[in-house]
Amino acid sequence: MEGLFAILLLLLLMGLGVPVAWSFAGVLAYLAVAYDANLDTLMMQGFRSVDSVILIALPLFVLTGYLMQSGGIASRLVTFIETLVGKRRGGMGASMVLASGVFGAIAGTATAAVASIGTIMIVPLEQRGYPRGYASALLGISSLLGILIPPSITMILFAVVTRQSVAALFAATVGPALLLIVGLILANRLACGRLFQEVAGETQGSAKPLSKGRATWRALPALSLPFIILGGIYGGVFTPTEAAAVAAFAAMAIGFLVYRDQSLTHFSRSVVAAAETTGSIILILLFSFMIGRILAFERVPQDLTELITTLIQNPLLILIAVNVFLILAGAILDDVSVTVVVAPLFLPLMVDTGIHPVHFGAIVACSVVIGANSPPVAPILYMACRIGRVSIHKTFAPALQLIAFVGIPVMLVTTFVPELSLFLPRLLGFI
Structure with a gap:
């Protein structure tokens, strides 16, 4: 009961406008009092959990995203x-969908993709006949490709809190990402002519268009980044953490x-x-680790597993129930909260149901794509x-139309076709 109340308290604090990190601190304070936990021990365990080499990749990939925006890389892509x-x-x-995908293959974050790609493309889309509401919705959902296409900050966090291989989780979301790209492009093509009329030709006020050869030449340095990063990781040249350093330096x-x-000012x-973004995420991680220690000691995940398996015996129905819960949680919480709190809570249940932890990571990533664009919170959509x-x-x-006809089907296929997520990690020898 205390675990359920803790989640409700987290939602209440966030709903009142308390910053996410301090909302987690409030939940931690409640659980520490409710279970009479030793805060000295918890703090020590929390710092040990945050003291991870894997987490060094987090600020570096975040920095890469900002440098791409300020250094002209995003515009040339x-x-x-x-x-x-x-x-x-x-x-x-x-173009917006593909640009978000390529951006995600370098920066690993959705917020940077929204800011970079949206600033460049919203006006040209409107000039070509796209309603601003539709263009913004497409931007919001396609920007989440930064979470699915490796490297992914969300998958780094999932790997840290569940003790899984970062490289395996990176590979697990490639299949769902490609499926989402195809789905969004097809849905957009169907929308052109039905929901609105796309205007042919160049955008008004745009500069003289470049030839394909010249545009490719100008984008070549930027296009080399995903090949260096992903090729280096999967080719065994460097680890994901080292790849983050290479990406930031490049x-x-x-x-x-x-x-x-x-410029030095922009830099x-x-x-x-x-630094501000990383600091907020690290605080959330610290508090979530401490909350997780309390919940694990009190056997809350195990009790949750027993409750659900008692009420639902069919594994398919359990998967559907977890999918629904993840989508609802994603519609209320941000992606970091879902990843570091809700995902570990359900991991024992998924393992008992026969779901591989790496497969579950891909399911969680797909749920974030839906939840981050679903009301009432919808942080990415609001951005x-x-x-x-x-x-x-x-x-x-x-x-909601894009979520219903693209996002949810991709999540269901990812859930019920495990090989979509596990084929590549197995092929590369990560699992």
């Missing part, structure tokens, strides 16, 4: 992809020396913003609306 597919029916929307070098769009702002300068009410309908 968008120009390159738009040159290739932008003139086809639904091409501008497809983004800095390209911004300063190749494109020369980076310092990127470092400060990355997309701010970037798109449009009322949230104009984005809810198209966002």
Whole structure:
């Protein structure tokens, strides 16, 4: 009962506008009093859990995302992809989806993708006939490819709290990511002509379009980043943590020396913003580790497993119930909260049901894609609306349509077709 009340307390504090990290601190204080926990021991265990080499990758990937935005890398990626597919029916929307995917293959975060890709593409999309509400909804959902396409900050957090291989989790979300890309491109193509009419030709006020060869040449340094990062990880050249350092250094070098769009002022702002984001996540992790220690000591996950298996015997129904819970949790909590609190809580149940922990990581990632764009909280969707300068009410309908016809089917396929997530990790020898 205390565990359930703790989750309700977390929702209440976040609903009242308390910062996420301090909402976790409030829950920790309640559980420490309710279970008479030793805070000295908990603090020591919490710091030991945060003292992880894997977590060094977190600030580096966050910094990479900010450096891509300020160093001109994101804009050249968008120009390159738009040159290739932008003139086809639904091409501008497809360009946004693909640009978000490529951005995610470098930075590993959704918020940076929303800010970078949205700032560049919302106005051209509107000039081509896309309603701002629809464009913002498409931006919100496609930006979550940063969570699915490796490297992924969310999967790094999942690996830390569940003691799984980071490389295996990176590989597990590739299949769902490709499925989501195809689904979003097809849905956008169907929307063009039914929900709105796409205007052919170049966007108004745009500069003279580049040839494919010139756009490719200009984007080549940026396009080399995902190949260096992913090729290095899966080729055994360096670990995910080392890959994060390589990505940050490469983004800095390209911004300063190749494109020369980076400045010391922009660089310092990127470092400060990355430090603020990382500090918030580390605090959440610290408090969540301590909360997890209390819950584990009081056997809350085991009691939850016994309760659900008593009420539901069919493994398929258990999977559906967990899917529904993850989506609802994602609609109320942010992706970090879902990953570090809810996911470990359900992991024993999933293992008892026969779900591999790496497969469960892919399921959690898909649920975050849906939850982060679902009302009432919808943090990524709200951010997309701010970037798109449009009322949230104009984005809810198209966002829910994309979730219903693309997001949820991708999550269900990921859940009930384990090989979609496990084939690549097994092929690469990670599991």
